[in-house]
Amino acid sequence: MAAGNDHQDIKREKILEASYQRFLHYGYSKTTMNEIAGDLSMSKALLYYYFPDKSQLYIAVMRKIAIDYTNGLEDKTDTFTSLKEAFVFQINTNHDFxxxxxxFFDFFRLNEQNLPDMIWEIVDQVHLAELNLLSNALKAEIEGGTIKPVTNPEELxxxxxxxxxxIRDGSVSQKKVSFPRKEHLEGIHTKKLLLIDIFIKGLM
Amino acid sequence: MAAGNDHQDIKREKILEASYQRFLHYGYSKTTMNEIAGDLSMSKALLYYYFPDKSQLYIAVMRKIAIDYTNGLEDKTDTFTSLKEAFVFQINTNHDFxxxxxxFFDFFRLNEQNLPDMIWEIVDQVHLAELNLLSNALKAEIEGGTIKPVTNPEELxxxxxxxxxxIRDGSVSQKKVSFPRKEHLEGIHTKKLLLIDIFIKGLM
DNA sequence: TTCCTGACTTTTTTAACAAAACTATCAAAA
DNA sequence: TTTTGATAGTTTTGTTAAAAAAGTCAGGAA
Incomplete structure (x- = not known):
């Protein structure tokens, strides 16, 4: 029983890994179940044995990388000596992510794919992890006395x-797309770090 | 000659006014040249006598309301006693606009209409007017000594x-549209005023 | 019983094309 | 110079058929 589940889990992992590679290179819409099955030398029907449908498979992959991301944040929670340090870490980690x-996120097309609403729960969890990391750092600095008390740290x-x-969107205005092209990401990153400086000073 | 041009200008104004009402109620794509002509009891062909095509007509209307907006800003330039006052004015004016x-802006569809690039020049002019108002107020406060000198006020x-x-976009995340619904605008407005407080303190 | 597949059905996407709606033009009239 | 009816040209919309992909299932192998 336990061994059976282990084997299932290993196979699931293999499927997730292969799917991730496909989605990462070609995006959701341009990846077919046949291709994923082909990469794994298995039949398409077997994919449906392990996952109910394509969108659930995509979401499973998304959840996996989201958990990796949030784990990275949680490991660092309460290890910062200042709010600024925490913000810099968040901005950098998010940037790399x-x-x-x-x-993978196929930003230009993903909105049109009407994926299950579950996708937004994952996004919310990511936001929550970021919020947690930063508001903890904020509370610590408030306790330390370097930042003035605020009524609602999370809201702030x-x-x-x-x-x-x-800052992200400011760099893409005048374009027809709502997500920045890859070549703009570096400039956005720099501006964010600049803005945080002002934020922090404003809170002191 | 002068009288002829006067008359032309008056007629142009009438067309712009009727077009504005149509665009305001139905947006660009759902307004037809026949309807505008009908409102004015003139033939559609006459519209093409005064304006080269539909997109140019739309842009002419847009330019008109943009100029009204920027004039409102320019009239107030250098009348503020603090940067915060200027920001509050800008946020309020922009909100009302x-x-x-x-x-009129038909936000959910306008990007798909591929209007001439001239539209972005108007947007730029609006940005420039806002930038001018605010950076003047910033410079004044720097000279007054209440805010620390910065290397590039405009960039800031x-x-x-x-x-x-x-703040605008944060209120629409998880949706498939990129522009906030009308009912969200008030909350966005409030949050902006909140954020400006922090900004200003951060600059002092 | 669990894992797996080939063959099959259903749904979605794509392409082609006709009809309708709309933009834009123009010769001619006021 | 200003105006229009008629019309040409273009875009949008709707229809349908073919192709591609998603998803199902009876049954075989481990």
């Missing part, structure tokens, strides 16, 4: 994260 | 405007 998985961090998001 | 012309204001933009 986006750069590394750029094609959300506000700042939204503002940082704006 | 968006609310009043919400349907651009950064802050981009950040404010993020």
């Amino acid at each position: 986006i750069v590394n998985n750029y094609n 961090i959300t506000l700042l994260l939204d503002a940082l998001q704006g | 968006i609310v009043n012309n919400y349907n 204001i651009t950064l802050l405007l981009d950040a404010l933009q993020g």
